[in-house]
Amino acid sequence: MTPKMLLSATAFVALTLSGNAIVAQEGSEATALSSPKYGTWGFDVTGMDLSVKPGDDFFRYANGKWAERTEIPSDRTGYGNFTRLAELSENRLHAILEDAAAGKISDPDASKVAAAYASFMDEARADQLDAKPIERELAEIRGVTTKDQMTAVMGKSNTSGFVSILPVYISIDAKAPTKYTVMAATGGLGLPDRDYYLQPAFATQKAKYQEYVARLLGMIGWETPAESARAIVDFETRLAQDTWTRAERRDRDKTYNPMTVAELNTATPGFDWNRYLAQGELPKVQRIVVTTNTSFPKFARIYTETPLDTLKAWQAFHVADGAAPYLSKRFVDASFEFRNKTLGGQPEQRPRWKRAVTFVDRTIGESAGRIYVARYFPPEAKAKMDALVADIQTALKARIQRLDWMGADTRARALEKLSKFTVKIGYPTKWRDYGRLTLSKGDLYGNVTRAAAYEWHRDVARLNDPVDKTEWGMTPQTVNAYYMSTNNEIVFPAAILQPPFFDPDADPAINYGGIGGVIGHEISHGFDDQGRKSDGEGALREWWTADDAAKFTAQAARLGAQYSAFEPLPGAHVNGDLTMGENIGDMGGISLGLDAYHASLKGGPAPVIEGLTGDQRVFLGWAQVWREKIRDETLRQRLVSDPHSPARFRVNGVIRNVDAWYSAFQVQPGDALYVAPADRVRIW
Numbered sequence: 157m158t159p160k161m162l163l164s165a166t167a168f169v170a171l172t173l174s175g176n177a178i179v180a181q182e183g184s185e186a187t188a189l190s191s192p193k194y195g196t197w198g199f200d201v202t203g204m205d206l207s208v209k210p211g212d213d214f215f216r217y218a219n220g221k222w223a224e225r226t227e228i229p230s231d232r233t234g235y236g237n238f239t240r241l242a243e244l245s246e247n248r249l250h251a252i253l254e255d256a257a258a259g260k261i262s263d264p265d266a267s268k269v270a271a272a273y274a275s276f277m278d279e280a281r282a283d284q285l286d287a288k289p290i291e292r293e294l295a296e297i298r299g300v301t302t303k304d305q306m307t308a309v310m311g312k313s314n315t316s317g318f319v320s321i322l323p324v325y326i327s328i329d330a331k332a333p334t335k336y337t338v339m340a341a342t343g344g345l346g347l348p349d350r351d352y353y354l355q356p357a358f359a360t361q362k363a364k365y366q367e368y369v370a371r372l373l374g375m376i377g378w379e380t381p382a383e384s385a386r387a388i389v390d391f392e393t394r395l396a397q398d399t400w401t402r403a404e405r406r407d408r409d410k411t412y413n414p415m416t417v418a419e420l421n422t423a424t425p426g427f428d429w430n431r432y433l434a435q436g437e438l439p440k441v442q443r444i445v446v447t448t449n450t451s452f453p454k455f456a457r458i459y460t461e462t463p464l465d466t467l468k469a470w471q472a473f474h475v476a477d478g479a480a481p482y483l484s485k486r487f488v489d490a491s492f493e494f495r496n497k498t499l500g501g502q503p504e505q506r507p508r509w510k511r512a513v514t515f516v517d518r519t520i521g522e523s524a525g526r527i528y529v530a531r532y533f534p535p536e537a538k539a540k541m542d543a544l545v546a547d548i549q550t551a552l553k554a555r556i557q558r559l560d561w562m563g564a565d566t567r568a569r570a571l572e573k574l575s576k577f578t579v580k581i582g583y584p585t586k587w588r589d590y591g592r593l594t595l596s597k598g599d600l601y602g603n604v605t606r607a608a609a610y611e612w613h614r615d616v617a618r619l620n621d622p623v624d625k626t627e628w629g630m631t632p633q634t635v636n637a638y639y640m641s642t643n644n645e646i647v648f649p650a651a652i653l654q655p656p657f658f659d660p661d662a663d664p665a666i667n668y669g670g671i672g673g674v675i676g677h678e679i680s681h682g683f684d685d686q687g688r689k690s691d692g693e694g695a696l697r698e699w700w701t702a703d704d705a706a707k708f709t710a711q712a713a714r715l716g717a718q719y720s721a722f723e724p725l726p727g728a729h730v731n732g733d734l735t736m737g738e739n740i741g742d743m744g745g746i747s748l749g750l751d752a753y754h755a756s757l758k759g760g761p762a763p764v765i766e767g768l769t770g771d772q773r774v775f776l777g778w779a780q781v782w783r784e785k786i787r788d789e790t791l792r793q794r795l796v797s798d799p800h801s802p803a804r805f806r807v808n809g810v811i812r813n814v815d816a817w818y819s820a821f822q823v824q825p826g827d828a829l830y831v832a833p834a835d836r837v838r839i840w
């Protein structure tokens with residue numbers, strides 16, 4: 157089990173996939189602020205491949221030489237400009253944690269932060285304990301003699317290492333966003349996506365998964381590991397068949413299905429919700445918003461048809477799998493071999509201190525963040541961001557006002573929604589209270605489960621309170637950003653407000669293409685295929701006329717078709733439906749960054765730098781933030797599981813729909829990325 161993120165992962169859309177951390181060193185701490193970090197004006201021209209025509213492959217044109225000279229570090233699954241900044245955050249947090257360990261930090265939570273760090277760093281103790289930390293949970297599974305008892309065990313999944321086929325969680329109510337609600341979804345799979353069970357392209361990974369399941373079962377002394385592993389994978393394959401696709405799970409209308417507990421009991425014979433919820437400390441809950449509702453009866457049926465011994469072995473495997481990164485070396489290695497190496501293509505394990513940083517970030521991340529902000533976030537960065545966000549909002553307002561396909565009614569409401577965005581920059585105004593979380597130096601796995609329980613108890617305790625709108629879903633040290641529809645808010649953690657996204661010493665065109673594009677991306681999420689379904693207050697409700705909604709959907713479908721044609725690996729295409737929201741976000745990002753840049757010139761001409769025009773530099777700024785190399789195994793995994801398109805298409809897929817790109821780089825019919833004007837997708 158991984159400690160819970162600050163907010164349920166389904167609740168917001170992030171700029172990029174997070175949590176995939178860090179490597180190597182760079183001397184960036186010492187860089188003087190008098191000159192830009194990248195190149196002489198904020199862009200690394202030495203990374204361009206001028207032998208490539210921009211119209212054939214703009215991503216390579218902008219980043220090709222960098223890609224040639226860059227090797228992905230052996231403890232990473234990819235490398236690029238997001239990663240470089242993540243490394244910076246990682247190194248800074250490492251310094252903070254070492255100082256906390258040495259008693260040099262005065263923050264009220266410094267000793268808790270130090271305890272979390274020390275517990276992870278104590279490898280000798282983890283080795284000595286071996287599988288002991290999960291013995292109690294395994295014993296509880298062994299003691300199960302009925303399906304009802306197994307249901308009760310699954311009911312504890314939010315406060316323990318147990319897993320559930322129908323996990324519940326607490327989130328903001330999409331239709332009443334001032335309130336929290338209990339939600340339920342399907343779960344139970346150990347592979348990254350249902351496709352891994354069902355598609356022949358993943359047959360090798362599936363076979364290796366079965367070996368891994370058997371290996372872990374053997375390590376915890378479970379009976380007949382090989383046979384049990386086969387039964388477990390068969391069970392999960394049945395669940396996978398009845399699991400909605402990720403693209404289907406994005407649909408905010410179809411995934412909002414309030415049900416009473418009585419209705420749930422009727423829908424899932426053999427799965428007793430009263431018993432289940434009581435174990436999750438939710439005995440009084442009567443209404444649950446069910447996401448993938450049509451799967452529930454099918455899951456219940458599979459549950460009743462699966463032998464109890466298989467379910468027990470399945471539960472035991474998942475406890476061991478979730479705990480493995482926090483146990484002795486043989487567990488850590490087994491988990492790494494399968495999850496990182498086989499599934500991700502990562503050759504080497506990350507050093508322990510780096511994993512410790514990630515652990516602290518996930519366990520008591522806001523307190524570490526408070527220390528981070530005090531040390532590393534210059535207050536003037538916030539003021540500059542305020543101005544940039546205002547520029548981008550102004551640009552979108554102008555675009556909405558002149559859209560030719562949208563009627564007056566929808567337009568008025570779109571403008572109203574835009575006027576109601578909340579903007580959060582840098583760090584929370586109110587820090588998380590970790591008072592009830594106990595972290596102990598000598599109890600790593602205990603820290604993991606207590607951190608999960610802390611999050612859950614906090615959610616349960618405030619279930620009937622008004623929503624805390626000051627809360628953040630990412631820590632300040634995270635290199636990412638997000639839009640959250642239920643709060644109608646865009647959020648930019650401190651760590652992304654640095655070069656190459658944002659560099660006060662860079663040419664403004666680079667900042668408008670970089671952080672301007674990021675801001676535009678997040679704002680556009682409020683108007684993407686799912687974000688557009690909620691209003692300025694964050695409530696999921698229809699505010700579009702049927703005619704305008706149909707026009708939007710038709711344009712979006714054309715964009716989806718463009719992306720689905722991309723084939724990053726032989727036989728593996730981008731999923732235009734899964735990536736729809738992010739692609740619309742990216743389209744808005746570059747378009748709004750460009751508009752805001754133009755507005756910033758106040759009618760004057762853009763300067764030419766090294767022969768590059770202002771527009772050219774905005775596009776290059778956008779391409780530079782997506783500069784990335786990625787391992788094939790990870791790319792394949794992301795194509796089925798990540799709602800973001802691969803970096804290359806976050807550049808090439810977007811710019812080919814923007815008229816200004818054609819004129820900026822003299823792109824002509826016959827160039828590989830050329831799209832005829834009538835076929836270009838224009839949404840916002």
Ligand SMILES: [Zn+2]
Pocket residue numbers: 169170171172677678681737738741
């Ligand atoms: Zn996004």
